[in-house]
Amino acid sequence: MPNALSTDVRSRFEILYREGLSGREAGRWLIISAASASRLAQRIKRGSGLEPAVNP
Known part of the structure; x- marks a missing residue:
């Protein structure tokens, strides 16, 4: 299973998405x-956070 995206990539994605x-x-x-x-775009539209899910 691949690793989750880093928080840095997630925050950069949000910036680019909000810029249009x-x-x-x-x-x-x-x-x-x-x-x-x-x-990630769907999560931003819904107002959900972009934090990775917790793995049990």
């Missing part, structure tokens, strides 16, 4: 998968 880039465009800038970028 689409989730996929921000993902391309940060070299993360389109699926991960879409999920």
Whole structure:
């Protein structure tokens, strides 16, 4: 299983997304998968935090 994205990448993604880039465009800038970028964009739209989930 791959590692979670770092908090630095998550915060950079949020900045790019809020500046007007689409989730996929921000993902391309940060070299993360389109699926991960879409999920992060959805979390921002919902108002959820971007912290990684806790693994039991």
